[in-house]
Amino acid sequence: MLRKELTFALNYALNKGFQIHPDAFRILENVDVKKLEKIIKEIVREKTRKRLFLINQDDLETYLGIKEDQTIRNDHKILADPTMKITTGEGVDGYNALFSSRFNKLKKIISDRPESRMIKPISSVKSIKSEDDVYVCGLVTSRSSERNITKMVLEDPSGSLEGIVFDKDLQNVAGTLLSDQFVMIRVSMGKNAGFIIKDIILPDIPDQSVNRSETEAFAVFISDLHIGSRYFMEKEFSEFIDWLSSPDPVARKVRFVLIGGDVVDGVGIYPNQDKELVFLTVQEQLKKLEDLLGKIPKHVKIFIMPGNHDPGRRALPQPAIPKKYNSGLWECENIFMVGNPAMVSLNGVRVLMFHGQSIDDIVKTTPGLSYDSPADVMKHLLRARHLSPIYGSQTPIAPELEDLMVIDEPPDIFHVGHVHRAQLDMYKGILLINSGSWQKQTPFQASVGMTPNPGIALMVNLKTFQVFHENYNDNLDNVL
Numbered sequence: 270m271l272r273k274e275l276t277f278a279l280n281y282a283l284n285k286g287f288q289i290h291p292d293a294f295r296i297l298e299n300v301d302v303k304k305l306e307k308i309i310k311e312i313v314r315e316k317t318r319k320r321l322f323l324i325n326q327d328d329l330e331t332y333l334g335i336k337e338d339q340t341i342r343n344d345h346k347i348l349a350d351p352t353m354k355i356t357t358g359e360g361v362d363g364y365n366a367l368f369s370s371r372f373n374k375l376k377k378i379i380s381d382r383p384e385s386r387m388i389k390p391i392s393s394v395k396s397i398k399s400e401d402d403v404y405v406c407g408l409v410t411s412r413s414s415e416r417n418i419t420k421m422v423l424e425d426p427s428g429s430l431e432g433i434v435f436d437k438d439l440q441n442v443a444g445t446l447l448s449d450q451f452v453m454i455r456v457s458m459g460k461n462a463g464f465i466i467k468d469i470i471l472p473d474i475p476d477q478s479v480n481r482s483e484t485e486a487f488a489v490f491i492s493d494l495h496i497g498s499r500y501f502m503e504k505e506f507s508e509f510i511d512w513l514s515s516p517d518p519v520a521r522k523v524r525f526v527l528i529g530g531d532v533v534d535g536v537g538i539y540p541n542q543d544k545e546l547v548f549l550t551v552q553e554q555l556k557k558l559e560d561l562l563g564k565i566p567k568h569v570k571i572f573i574m575p576g577n578h579d580p581g582r583r584a585l586p587q588p589a590i591p592k593k594y595n596s597g598l599w600e601c602e603n604i605f606m607v608g609n610p611a612m613v614s615l616n617g618v619r620v621l622m623f624h625g626q627s628i629d630d631i632v633k634t635t636p637g638l639s640y641d642s643p644a645d646v647m648k649h650l651l652r653a654r655h656l657s658p659i660y661g662s663q664t665p666i667a668p669e670l671e672d673l674m675v676i677d678e679p680p681d682i683f684h685v686g687h688v689h690r691a692q693l694d695m696y697k698g699i700l701l702i703n704s705g706s707w708q709k710q711t712p713f714q715a716s717v718g719m720t721p722n723p724g725i726a727l728m729v730n731l732k733t734f735q736v737f738h739e740n741y742n743d744n745l746d747n748v749l
């Protein structure tokens with residue numbers, strides 16, 4: 270239904286012999302009604318003078334002061350995307366290949382550290398009776414605490430080694446290690462021929478120089494729209510989309526929108542989901558996404574990554590949402606479909622995107638970590654240099670020949686979603702963003718005591734790394 274003010278404005282122009290381009294029409298729809306009459310009359314007067322009888326997008330953008338600033342760059346490069354790399358090994362052989370790739374990649378990463386020159390294969394350590402401490406590295410296959418000691422088993426391609434931690438502080442470090450995580454340890458031979466662990470060293474993030482954009486382009490970080498769910502906040506999300514076309518000085522500088530997964534609610538993801546859906550097929554859900562994103566100005570590049578609710582493979586790493594579910598998104602000039610995880614460069618700023626499925630397993634097994642502070646879990650992942658270390662828990666992991674979940678290169682920005690809590694933090698110069706959600710608290714989340722803060726769009730000035738946010742939630746308690 271056209272608003273009466275819009276109808277008046279259109280009739281005014283049409284009666285003066287004007288045509289109105291559909292793109293211009295879309296802009297008019299979003300203009301403040303009180304200003305419509307004045308705008309249309311001035312444009313008609315101006316163009317009549319020039320004897321041009323078509324009102325197009327450019328006329329309106331010029332008039333409204335929302336014309337694209339051509340000096341703000343929007344260069345992008347997709348640096349890593351699993352979509353075309355997925356091979357899927359099979360069964361035991363596949364997992365052997367996966368874990369051996371994990372070990373080799375992380376050993377290479379840790380080889381930048383001085384101690385790593387002394388790393389010995391586990392099998393060789395077992396046969397020597399050295400007085401000196403030795404370094405070994407491997408994946409943690411088990412850890413347990415009883416009485417006042419912590420036991421840990423580490424495995425490398427040559428064998429496995431059980432060590433004991435006595436030191437209290439070091440036991441706390443050991444307690445935060447995730448199963449199948451890569452570590453380097455310093456051990457000595459104890460009196461009873463057992464190994465004593467003296468130090469635990471994680472691959473972690475080295476001190477690094479951070480990349481910045483030369484121009485003040487803004488990137489917006491969002492995730493977990495859950496379109497199709499009756500709890501999807503369509504009104505608030507639409508307001509945010511309209512804001513992107515508004516004269517707001519920050520909106521005028523937005524050149525990128527990154528969407529970190531769970532774009533739709535999906536179908537058959539949890540029992541009795543259909544009772545909570547307003548669109549019952551993923552095709553309808555994705556069409557709605559396409560329509561909403563279609564309103565974003567074309568100079569804004571949009572990157573879409575899948576999450577655990579989106580169609581396609583569920584196991585990590587996930588390929589991009591397959592084209593067969595919605596070809597429109599794939600064909601749209603300013604939309605880029607990427608897999609999960611992915612690394613993209615925006616004007617030279619490197620953004621690592623990951624939906625965040627592994628957070629569920631990590632908060633369950635790690636003391637001190639919770640859903641309320643996803644940024645702390647993100648730091649944990651960076652220290653482990655791996656996005657999903659735990660194998661065999663809730664997060665499905667595919668037996669890829671190469672472990673694509675290793676964080677090969679540190680990013681400048683680390684963007685994660687999944688837990689529906691918007692949060693910001695920094696770690697070793699890396700900006701950590703959990704992008705929250707656009708879905709109200711679901712009955713399931715209420716039942717497990719999860720309180721999301723939905724309806725907040727986070728954005729970063731890629732030149733200064735200043736962070737802004739737009740909060741579309743009416744609830745005043747809903748804050749960042």
Ligand code: D5M
Pocket residue numbers: 493531577578629640687688689714717719
């Ligand atoms: O997940 C939204 C949030 O809900 C995320 O933090 C995980 C949590 N969640 C989802 N399913 C479960 C189960 N079964 N147990 C515990 N926590 C869960 P989303 O991916 O949007 O559904």
Ligand code: FE
Pocket residue numbers: 493531576578687688689
């Ligand atoms: Fe989600």
Ligand code: ZN
Pocket residue numbers: 531576577578624687688
């Ligand atoms: Zn999710």
